[in-house]
Amino acid sequence: MHRTTDGGKVWHKIPMPVTSTLYKIIFTDNSTGYIFGNNGNILKTVNGGYNWTLLTSGTTQTIRNAYFVAPNIIYAVGSSAGANSLILKSTNDGASWSTQTSPASQNLNSVHFINANTGIVSGNNGTIVRTTNGGANWTLRASRHHSKSERRSFQGQCLRICCR
Numbered sequence: 001m002h003r004t005t006d007g008g009k010v011w012h013k014i015p016m017p018v019t020s021t022l023y024k025i026i027f028t029d030n031s032t033g034y035i036f037g038n039n040g041n042i043l044k045t046v047n048g049g050y051n052w053t054l055l056t057s058g059t060t061q062t063i064r065n066a067y068f069v070a071p072n073i074i075y076a077v078g079s080s081a082g083a084n085s086l087i088l089k090s091t092n093d094g095a096s097w098s099t100q101t102s103p104a105s106q107n108l109n110s111v112h113f114i115n116a117n118t119g120i121v122s123g124n125n126g127t128i129v130r131t132t133n134g135g136a137n138w139t140l141r142a143s144r145h146h147s148k149s150e151r152r153s154f155q156g157q158c159l160r161i162c163c164r
Contacts, residue, residue, distance in 0.1 A: 003049050017043065017054045023064045028071065034094060036063040036076055044094055055094050061086045067111045069119070075100075075135065077121050079107035085123060087111075089135050103140040104129050 001022075002011040022037035027049075035043040035052065040059040043052040057063065063078040063086070076088040076097070085108045087100035102108070106127040113119035121129040121138070128141040 001049075001052075014049060014052070016052055023062075024066055026066060026068065028068055034066065034074070036066050036078075038062050042076070042094060042097075055097075057088060057097050058099065059086060059088065059097075062107075063088070064107070064109050065111055067113055067119070069113045069116055073116070075111050075113070075119065075121075077108035077111045077123075079123070085121075085127070085129070087121060087129070087135070087138065100135050100138060102129055102138050104138075 001014045001016050003014050004011050018041045020038040022035045024036045027033035031048050033045045040057040042055040042057045045052050063076045066076040072093045074090045078086040085102040085104035087102045088097045090097045104127045106124040108121050108123035111121045117134045119131050129138045130141050131138050
């Protein structure tokens with residue numbers, strides 16, 4: 001991991017507490033950031049990325065993406081080598097995580113919420129999973145797309161899904 005404070009002219013190497021692959025980095029403000037990756041690794045910084053602390057996720061599965069619904073509510077999605085889907089939720093800034101029951105059997109790659117209750121998760125082979133009650137229940141939604149899609153993006157209230 002490297003960090004710059006001058007727009008990319010000079011980069012400084014930052015020691016990390018893990019060596020596994022990391023997939024997603026999100027900053028909630030100038031100081032607080034999170035990184036998600038393999039082996040259930042979730043890292044957090046509270047000083048702008050100078051130091052990172054390993055959080056306990058409760059899983060060894062790959063975490064590919066995350067979304068902050070509110071300052072302290074985070075959803076993270078991913079998969080295992082056996083292609084079982086993973087949805088995690090934290091209600092305390094990542095201090096602890098609970099595994100959500102997902103009806104999907106595919107790798108999950110993207111998550112987005114339009115409000116505190118309504119969220120969509122997408123994954124491989126056109127998988128779409130939806131909640132309307134803040135993750136208490138997730139339902140598998142029909143999809144017309146059936147080829148492998150590694151990335152999806154969500155935009156606006158209507159949650160248009162774009163596949164590459």
